[in-house]
Amino acid sequence: MGLDLVNYEAKAREAVKAFWGNREAARKKQIEAGKADQGERAGVTSGKNMDGFIALILDIIRANGLAHAEIHQKRAVLTLPGYFRPTKLWDLLVIHKGELIAAIELKSQVGPSFGNNFNNRTEEAIGTAHDLWTAYREEAFGKQPRPFVGWVMMVEDAPGSRAAVRDASPHFPVFEEFRGASYIKRYDLLCQRLVKEQLYTTAALITSERSAVSTGTYSEVSAMTGLKAFVAALAGHVAAEASRLE
Template sequence: MAFWGNRQKALEAKLESGKADIGERGAVTSGTNMDGFVALMIDIVEANGLAHAEIHRTKGVLTLPGFFRPTKLWDILVINKGRLVAAIEMKSHVGPSFSNNANNRAEEAIGTAHDFWTAYREGAFGMDTPRPFIGWLVMVEDAHRSRRPPKGRKAKAHFPMFPEFVGASYLERYDILCQKLVRENLYGATCALSSPREAVDTGDYADLSELTGIRSFVSAFAGHIAAEAARG
């Protein structure tokens, strides 16, 4: 409800100011869409023993050093006594276009994790720092276009794609991506949720699988926070 409500408020504000972006971009550029999820993560940190930790959520203090690039901007950073405890990135994907944007999301998620862990290996966050938690969450619109498989290319590919992607819808592909990001140990947890626009009134949503569901994400994140709290 918060996601769709914030999105609608942002679009209305843009229209009232006379600075509306083309199409639905005005609902995206406000930067408030994921605030409900941000609030949830903050609650988890505070409820699991790190209420005294620094929880950063404003742009000026959300950058971390990278290895292949100078810095990376995250959505939430948790720092305790100078130690990086957790970094979380949150994305959303609302239609009408799903094809190019889905690939871009995948490339960003993979690249971000690889850059982070290389920087960690090289001591960017301190040489004796325990392994931080990094998480990736995406909220995808549940719509006809996201539920249907992409149209196949007429040209014959040089090599076949992995079978799990054949005939998979965009929602299913997001789930596959998130599962693989965890299984390849790129993220401590990932989450792929789907929700229709009508959820602004109902709050309806669906997990795409148990591994990438919100409960699994919250459990992994809460466990890491509790472990850090136990260190003192």
């Protein structure tokens, strides 16, 4: 029996349209209320920007054998115990028969401040995963197989994210692959290495221009960090866990 990838490309395009549409709707709502945030923050305060991608993930889970799993999306039930801190708030949790099946983070970044935000996202992604796997080792979730741990990143395709970036490292040279790399390329390298170092089961990078609000057009940088790799890995994990637990 093959995996069901639920026509993920079409649903991803709808998610991209929703991403840009929700940002603009949030910005307009704040302006109309007379209390608009500064800069890009006006587009993120609604908290709904990545909901289309969450809907896609839910379809994958339900279509591959875990339709009756507990799928948590509300803030009050999204925390897991940590090892270096008491708890960590995730974006999506899947629990079935008392076992953690999947924990997923969905993040986004639009310009203009790609530099500072890239560093913050990098530190957050690494720290979150290291904390979870250490807690798992210490049986914070009980004795169970390794859960699926996923990271999805949506980055605005813009001159600032595509341009070559210089780095200052006066004492030791940076790795060659980072020299002059754009922020989109750096996110791609980050996602690849998060998976290579087994910090995440899979990590996906999606780029899109603001004009995609009407088309849903998006791009992928490499096969390893593409959306197909993410949904296929998730579908496979869900199917395997469904077979084991049912």
